[in-house]
Amino acid sequence: MSEISKWSIEEAIHTYQIDRWSEGYFSVNAKGELVARPTKEESSNISLSDITNEMKKEGIQFPAAIRFHDILRSQVRTLNETFQSTITEANFKGQYFGVFPIKVNQLREVIEEVVDIGKDYNYGLEAGSKAELLAVLAYNENPNSLTVLNGYKDLDYMQLAALGTQLGKNCVVVIEKLSEIYLLLDVMKSMNIEIKIGVRSKLGSKGSGKWAESAGEGAKFGLSICEILDLLEILKKEEKIHLLELFHFHIGSQIPDIRTIKENITEASRIYTDLIKLGAPIKFFDAGGGVGLNYDGSRSNCPSSTNYTLKDYIGDVVYILRDICDDAKVEHPNIVTETGRAVCAHHSCVVTNVFGNVELTNNKEIDTVPDSTDHLILKNIKLLLKDLNNSNYQDIYNDACILKDEAISAYKLGIIDLKQRSKIETLFWNINHRIISMTENQKYVPAEIKKLKYTLASKYLCNFSVFQSAPDSWAINQILPIVPLRRLDEEPTKPTTLADITCDSDGKISSFLGAEGNRSTLPLHELRKDEQYIIGLFLTGAYQDIMGDMHNLFGRLNEVHVYSDKDDPQGFYIEEVIHGHSAADVLGIMQYTPEMMCVKIKSQIDKQIKEGKIKPRVGVALNDFYEANIHGYTYLENL
Ligand SMILES: *Cc1c(COP(=O)(O)O)cnc(C)c1O
Secondary structure, three states: OOOOOOOOHHHHHHHOOHHHHOOOOEEEOOOOOEEEOOOOOHHHOEEHHHHHHHHHHOOOOOOEEEEEHHHHHHHHHHHHHHHHHHHHHOOOOOOEOOEEEHHHOOOHHHHHHHHHHHHHHOOEEEEOOHHHHHHHHHHOOOOOOEEEEOOOOOHHHHHHHHHHHHOOOEEEEEEOOOOHHHHHHHHHHHHOOOOEEEEEEOOOOOOOOOOHHHOOOOOOOOEOHHHHHHHHHHHHHOOOHHHEEEEEOOOOOOEOOHHHHHHHHHHHHHHHHHHHHOOOOOOEEEOOOOEOOOOOOOOOOOOOOOOOOHHHHHHHHHHHHHHHHHHHOOOOOEEEOOOOHHHHHHHEEEEEEEEEEEOOOOOOOOOOOOOOOOOHHHHHHHHHHHHOOOOOHHHHHHHHHHHHHHHHHHHHOOOOOHHHHHHHHHHHHHHHHHHHHHHOOOOOOOHHHHHHHHHHOEEEEEOOOHHHHOHHHHHOOOOOOEEEOOOOOOOOOEEEEEEOOOOOOOOEEOOEOOOOOOEOOEEEOOOOOOOOEEEEEOOOOOOHHHHOOOHHHOOOOEEEEEEEOOOOOOOEEEEEEEOOOEHHHHHHHOOOOHHHHHHHHHHHHHHHHHOOOOOHHHHHHHHHHHHHHHOOEOOOOOO
16 A cells, blocks of 8 residues: 555544444444443443453453453433333333343343342343243242243243242233133133233334244234234133233334334323223233344344334334323333343444455466467457546456456467466456456446456455354345454555355355444555454344354353453453353254264374384374364364
8 A cells, every 4th residue: 555544433433434433332442442330430441452462361262252240230221211211201101111021031040140230220020932931930039020031931831930920020911822821721710820921912113124924913923903902802701801901013024114113102002091991900011022223233124223212212112102102091001022132232342353364366467468379358358458548447347257258258269379368357356356446436336247246355364153053144145244353553555345154155245334224344554464353243142142053063151251350451351151062062952972982093193003004103193183183172173
């Protein structure tokens, strides 16, 4: 680069949209390092590079998940306190009794932290399956908070609800399908116990975003209006209507558009007031989950974003519900939400190293002086490169594509040789590279030329599995913020796409956030010899943490739990390290017996020794080596 770069840290924050997705929990320090601010105070800056350095000292390999429990606590606090202040401000008569849907992240450490900080707010837990219920029953010990039981249910599930009720918990069984009520009534009868009941409604209003089908008439869960009225009749007949305490709806996850939320809250509020008038003693209005995140920073109604904030959402729930209750002259209920993603996503990230790059072309300069031995195709493509200028690049590009195709045909027919073909292809890529740099700062660039940039981008090879650590990026093209941990004071000049280490061509990331909307390449820095280049994937605390699979037998990640500490020179300490899966762990899950595998290898080595093909000393070393790998990490080590 001849020009002196005018790059600044502000530029880095803008390029990676850090201010827009991080909710103030991440920023960049003067040294160009990405920092976490778990308490949102400037004094709580923790350099992620300091954390990775400490991990290195302790021998913790990449990839690793870093968990900031202070962020999780802060988000639980924010949710509850914003509800409380909005309720006060709106002179709303009910209270907020939020529940954390553990589906979002069932890790014990996460649940313990949520329960601990949540007890000041009577913040409860929500389960959507039997196994989740078992966890929720054990960990929600606050009798004043709710335990909401969602999902399809069998007899055991209902009996577990009875157990929870017997333990003095505020368990509410939400009827997701009408027949469940008979099962629940049977359990109540046979165990001679009363269990609180909720009902999930299918609303008529539409959903939006990637989970739009969670709402509306076609939804998998919930009762239609007709069925809700049937439920009321059944409960009245059985003299159990006094147990119907909760009205529930859930309009999907990552709702991008606030209008969807407003419409659904409005409809649900109306249904609530009508059910009250029909004699249902409902105390809790449960608006489910759905609060989205600004993954791509755009603050728009695109699927990876939202056109509202958590505070806007809370304002809508409280004010719409209040106004409709007042209009219908019905008492204000308590409000429940099952906000998961928005509480949990920021607290964890995945850090890993880029261990190499793959370039489509080597950008070698080729002499364009004509040579009498040049085949016509080579001669012509040399001319194209010479003629290329700002006004004809699109034309030249198309001609170059034709020549490149012709060269391949000519080669197959034996008309040109390998050397000539190599020259033609190199010249073709040189033309492409030159067009990209010519159009770099142009306002309008034709789509095919834009695509070129993606085609020619370096593939940065990252030591992780998309399927384990960023499943939504693969499955639903969800954008996750990705930022290098260092060198943010330096302009990132390489457009890249990211490739993981699975043997799967889907194991890549090629959609990124950008200052001007989503883009197909991520600007990163040139890799340097002898210097590790580390990137972080952010907002992975919700769903990504726990939905990942073991494609190619890449297992769970190493994990470090970081807490802020004002008295520490680096501002943090690592409270706990949880080692990720070893090869033995993942093989065990696939029904292998690692000890048995070692025995098998040993006998094969012994056979080679017996036949004189391997020296005994070498055999022992090979055996030890195999065993060490069986107990090793599933990802690339010691790079
Ligand atoms: C998934 C789910 C949630 C959590 O939704 P978020 O979008 O993560 O807030 C809440 N309630 C129910 C019933 C769910 O299925």
